Amino acid sequence: MSDQKENQPKMDQYSAGNIQVLEGLEAVRKRPAMYIGDIGVRGLHHLVYEVVDNSIDEALAGYCDSIQITINEDNSITTVDNGRGIPTGIHEKEKRSALEVVMTVLHAGGKFDKDTYKVSGGLHGVGVSCVNALSKHLRVEVRREGKIFEQEYEKGKPMYAVRAIGDSKLTGTTVTFTPDDSIFEVSDYSFETLSVRMRELAYLNKKVRISLTDRRQVNEDGSFYSVDYYSEGGLKEFVEFLDDTRPPLIGESIYMEGEKNGIPVEVAMIYNTSFTENIHSYVNNINTHEGGTHLAGFRRGLTTTLKKYADDSGMLNKLKFEIAGDDFREGLTAIISVKVQEPQFEGQTKTKLGNRDVSPAVSQAVSEMLTNYLEEHPNDARLIVNKVILAAQARHAARKAREMVQRKNVLTGGGLPGKLADCSDKDPVNCEIYLVEGDSAGGTAKQGRDRLFQAIMPLRGKILNVEKAMNHKVFENEEIKNIYTALGVRVGTENDSRELNIEKLRYHKVIIMCDADVDGSHIETLILTFFFRHMKEMIENGYIYIATPPLYQVKKGKQSEYAWNDEIRDKLVDEMKGAGSDSSVHVQRYKGLGEMNAEQLWDTTMNPETRTLRRITIDNGVEADRVFSMLMGDEVPPRREFIETHAKFANIDF
Ligand code: 0RA
Numbered sequence: 246m247s248d249q250k251e252n253q254p255k256m257d258q259y260s261a262g263n264i265q266v267l268e269g270l271e272a273v274r275k276r277p278a279m280y281i282g283d284i285g286v287r288g289l290h291h292l293v294y295e296v297v298d299n300s301i302d303e304a305l306a307g308y309c310d311s312i313q314i315t316i317n318e319d320n321s322i323t324t325v326d327n328g329r330g331i332p333t334g335i336h337e338k339e340k341r342s343a344l345e346v347v348m349t350v351l352h353a354g355g356k357f358d359k360d361t362y363k364v365s366g367g368l369h370g371v372g373v374s375c376v377n378a379l380s381k382h383l384r385v386e387v388r389r390e391g392k393i394f395e396q397e398y399e400k401g402k403p404m405y406a407v408r409a410i411g412d413s414k415l416t417g418t419t420v421t422f423t424p425d426d427s428i429f430e431v432s433d434y435s436f437e438t439l440s441v442r443m444r445e446l447a448y449l450n451k452k453v454r455i456s457l458t459d460r461r462q463v464n465e466d467g468s469f470y471s472v473d474y475y476s477e478g479g480l481k482e483f484v485e486f487l488d489d490t491r492p493p494l495i496g497e498s499i500y501m502e503g504e505k506n507g508i509p510v511e512v513a514m515i516y517n518t519s520f521t522e523n524i525h526s527y528v529n530n531i532n533t534h535e536g537g538t539h540l541a542g543f544r545r546g547l548t549t550t551l552k553k554y555a556d557d558s559g560m561l562n563k564l565k566f567e568i569a570g571d572d573f574r575e576g577l578t579a580i581i582s583v584k585v586q587e588p589q590f591e592g593q594t595k596t597k598l599g600n601r602d603v604s605p606a607v608s609q610a611v612s613e614m615l616t617n618y619l620e621e622h623p624n625d626a627r628l629i630v631n632k633v634i635l636a637a638q639a640r641h642a643a644r645k646a647r648e649m650v651q652r653k654n655v656l657t658g659g660g661l662p663g664k665l666a667d668c669s670d671k672d673p674v675n676c677e678i679y680l681v682e683g684d685s686a687g688g689t690a691k692q693g694r695d696r697l698f699q700a701i702m703p704l705r706g707k708i709l710n711v712e713k714a715m716n717h718k719v720f721e722n723e724e725i726k727n728i729y730t731a732l733g734v735r736v737g738t739e740n741d742s743r744e745l746n747i748e749k750l751r752y753h754k755v756i757i758m759c760d761a762d763v764d765g766s767h768i769e770t771l772i773l774t775f776f777f778r779h780m781k782e783m784i785e786n787g788y789i790y791i792a793t794p795p796l797y798q799v800k801k802g803k804q805s806e807y808a809w810n811d812e813i814r815d816k817l818v819d820e821m822k823g824a825g826s827d828s829s830v831h832v833q834r835y836k837g838l839g840e841m842n843a844e845q846l847w848d849t850t851m852n853p854e855t856r857t858l859r860r861i862t863i864d865n866g867v868e869a870d871r872v873f874s875m876l877m878g879d880e881v882p883p884r885r886e887f888i889e890t891h892a893k894f895a896n897i898d899f
Contacts, residue, residue, distance in 0.1 A: 270351055270378035270401040277428055280375050285430050290438055292376045296324050296420050297455075299373050301446060301530060303328025304453045305584070309417070314443065315458045316434045321382075321423040330389030330416045333407060342407035344394060348377050348385060349401060373420065377401045379429075380422040388413040400425060436462070436470070441868045444474045448486070449530050449582055451479035480513035480580045487525075487867065488578045490875040490883055491517035494632060495625040501614035505606035512543065512611055514579035516629055519874070520639070520715050521778060522574040525867045527582040528590075528598050534785075534866050537591070537598030539583045539607045546611030548573050554619050555630045568637045575636035580867075581607060594785075643717035647736065662727040666691045668700040677754035678731060679792070679851070680704055682768050686838035690758065693843035693851055700752065702731050707768055711775050712877030725775065736779065747782050755783065756858060758792035758850065760837045773861065774877050777869065790858040794841070794850045798833040807849050809857070 273280050281288045281295070293314065303309035309328035316322060332343040339346050351374050377383045378401035387394045393411040397404045426432050436459045447455045454475045462470035476482045481500040488498075494516040502511045526533045526540045533539070551573050555561050561568065583606070589599035619626040661667060664687075668676055678700040681687040687703025694701055709722045719725055729735070733751040757772050759765035769791060776783055783789055795807035799817040806821075808814035814832065821830045835841060841849065850856050863869050875883050 270349060270374060273351065273375050273378040274400065274428065277379055281379070284428055286435070286438075289424055289429050289431055289434065290442075292379065292422065292424055293322050293324070293434075293439060294442060295376050296322075296373055296422070297443075297446065298530070300324065300326035300328055300418070301450055301453070304450055310452060311454045313456045313458070314439065315460060316436065316439070317421075318460050319423070320432050320434055320461075321421060322434065323419065323421040325417065325419045327415065327417040330387040330418050331385070333387055333389055333392075333394045342394075342396075344385065344387060344396060344407050345403055347372075348374055348383075348396065348398065349403065350374055351378075374401070376420075376422055379425055381425040381427075383420065383422040386419040388415045388417050438864060440472055441865050443472070445483075445532075445865070445867065446530060447474035448476045448479060448483035449527060451476045480511050480582060484513040484515050484578055484580050487523070487580070487871050488515050488517055488874075490871075490878045490880045491519050491578070492879065494518050494576060494628055495622070499614060499618045501610060503610060505610050506602060508603060508606045509584040510607055510610045511582045512579065512607070512614060514547075514577060516632065517576050517578060518632075519576050519712075519878075520636075521576070521712070521874075522571070523578045523870050523874075524574070525580050525870070526598075527580070528585055528588050530582075531596065532866060533590075533596045533598055535592040535594060535597035538600055538604040539581055539598050542604035542607030543579065543581050543611055544570060544574075545604070546608035547577075547615065549608075550612045550615040550619070551629065551633065554616075554626060555633065558627075558630060560627075560630050560634065564634060564637065566637065566641065568633060569640065572633050572636040572640060575639075576632055583607065639715050639717060643715070643720055646717045646720040660730075662702065662730050664703055664727060665731045666694075666696075666701045668694075668696055668698050670698045673751050673753050676700065676752040677756055678702060678752040679756045679758050680728070680772060682759040682765055682838065686758070686760070689839065689841065689843050689846050690851065693847035695847075695851075699851065700731070702727065704728075704768075704772075708771050708775065710771055710877055711778050712873060713879070719775075719779065728775070734780070745780055745782050747786065750783075750788070753788055754790055754858075755788055756790045756792050758794070758838065760839075761794050761796055762836045765837075770876060774873055776861075777863075777873055781863075784861050784863055787860055787862070789861040791861065792850050793857045793859060794838055794846075795835060798835065798845075800831045800833070 277284050277288065281291045297312060297314065300309055300312045303326060304312070309326050311327050313325045314322065315324075331347050334343055335341065336343045336346045339350075351372065377398050380398070380400070382397065382399055383401075384395065384397045391412055391414070392409045393413045394407055395410050396407045424432060436457070440457050443455045443457050447453060452475075454473065456471060456473045458469050458471035460469050464470060478500075479502065481498055484498050484500075498513055498515040500513045504510065524540065524543065526536060526543070528537075528539065548570050552568065555568070583598075583603055585598070585600055585603060587600075591597045591599045619629075665678075670676055675698050677698060679690055679694070679702070681690050681701060681703045684703045684705065687701055690701045690703075704724050704727075708724045709719065711719050711725075714722075731751070732755070733749045735746050735749070755776075757769055759768045773789070776789055793809060795809050796811075797808040797814045799806050799808055799814060799821060801821040804821065806817050808817055818830050818832065833840075838846065838850075848855060872887070875887060878884075
């Protein structure tokens with residue numbers, strides 16, 4: 246039995262000498278955020294991605310098809326792969342084992358050699374030595390050349406020289422590391438977060454088996470909780486998985502994989518009957534949510550090919566206006582993945598691909614793929630063109646509705662919604678707006694707020710579910726119009742009908758405040774869906790928050806405390822009972838904001854000194870897209886299942 250893939254590319258044997266030595270590790274410990282983004286939840290998880298990226302590189306080079314990740318009981322992480330194993334020979338310049346060099350010198354494992362095919366790499370692509378530097382303890386084991394080698398480190402410093410500890414016919418690398426809790430603010434790994442990323446990696450790198458085991462969670466049969474991801478079909482399966490809860494417009498997904506101008510390109514797309522556009526792009530397994538040249542190439546290839554087909558078909562003859570690029574993408578879900586040797590990342594979050602030669606490569610690939618598909622599937626082709634025409638007509642209607650909203654603002658001198666109680670400070674940085682469920686809670690909030698910097702806007706009942714509504718319905722909706730006007734932002738420019746002029750935003754905190762019950766959660770989700778689909782930049786910039794009103798008030802005589810969960814409630818009850826007098830402690834369950842008076846609402850939920858706000862962030866845009874479409878779409882069973890696993894009010898309301 247062999248644990249290597251059959252058709253290995255013929256490559257020069259890697260030798261210890263190829264590794265260039267660049268930089269020491271003290272720098273990483275001094276300024277960890279510079280290397281891994283932050284020292285919070287993201288940075289902590291980034292450590293795992295960094296190690297796994299090395300295993301993925303081995304897979305891309307054709308030497309590895311299995312990667313196992315384990316979250317251990319103590320929140321240390323173990324990864325095992327069956328790649329070639331980190332080289333262990335003596336590094337000529339450094340006069341010590343290459344393994345030690347890879348583990349202790351920054352970038353040594355990374356860009357060691359131009360003729361080695363290496364494209365993967367985390368967002369920061371800093372290498373496994375960086376993980377070592379930020380770990381209290383790390384042990385690496387390498388199976389290579391018939392032997393097993395090991396070395397251990399503390400905060401990146403070797404505890405002993407690399408040593409052989411046995412024989413093995415296998416090859417591969419095992420890394421176990423414990424993140425340094427004097428550096429990271431948090432230490433708990435999220436199974437969910439790692440699992441979503443591993444699933445994504447399995448789809449992006451087909452035929453590599455990736456498993457994730459959580460030794461902190463034991464199943465009823467005594468085994469550990471674990472998931473196993475493997476994709477035979479790559480992006481074709483990924484796009485079908487993502488689009489699973491949207492009704493399909495055409496029978497099957499459209500897929501191509503190949504190389505154009507030396508750039509590996511993989512594209513999968515599918516049309517559904519919804520009105521949203523969901524295009525996700527990757528470079529070297531990194532989600533490029535700011536897009537870039539590969540996305541531009543995809544759009545150009547799609548537009549020119551479909552436009553030509555539609556023109557030739559004569560179906561556009563009766564249309565009175567031009568079709569726009571957007572119209573071709575309504576109801577489209579697509580994934581583009583390219584592998585680029587030396588990617589240049591630009592943009593605010595360095596997730597925008599700059600390499601110019603990638604655009605024509607993707608454009609050509611998409612044109613060829615689509616042209617073939619349209620020729621072979623004339624019925625689907627007709628359905629797609631019809632959908633494009635409908636989208637163009639709807640866009641016309643939507644623009645009128647939108648212009649009405651925006652013109653009205655101009656005419657009334659930027660008039661604000663009547664329901665808005667604005668704050669007096671005009672500097673957006675200082676200002677916050679509460680979007681409050683219901684007029685009555687809105688009234689209480691108006692009394693309780695600090696009117697200097699807190700604005701209140703009550704929303705009536707359930708706002709429109711934008712996931713199911715056509716665009717013009719969204720812009721005609723009263724509550725949504727009010728949100729746009731109150732925030733001061735407009736949508737749609739000459740070039741891009743979805744661009745937001747966020748620089749006009751009037752508040753840098755938008756706080757959603759709903760009742761702490763099932764209806765309140767539903768309304769929160771509806772509002773978040775709106776922001777995610779129509780003002781995603783607001784979430785990406787960190788402007789969207791959720792208020793957390795307390796669930797209980799625990800009272801005894803004049804003494805009164807609030808509790809945000811059952812545990813704290815019980816603790817308070819015990820404390821107050823123990824406090825001597827025999828009066829029976831009173832617990833009040835708050836379901837509605839309306840059950841609090843203005844002063845209580847201020848104390849618990851609105852006062853910046855004492856409140857807790859939850860900031861909304863997007864961990865993984867692709868997964869967020871999938872979950873929103875599942876939660877807010879038509880299909881019931883997947884939604885029920887999701888709610889059953891995630892519901893926070895399960896034992897309170899049912
Ligand atoms: C340096 C060079 C090579 C591979 C690796 C490091 C490597 C690192 C890790 C980390 C986890 N698993 C890994 N597998 C490999 C190239 C090896 C060669 O060319 O033989």
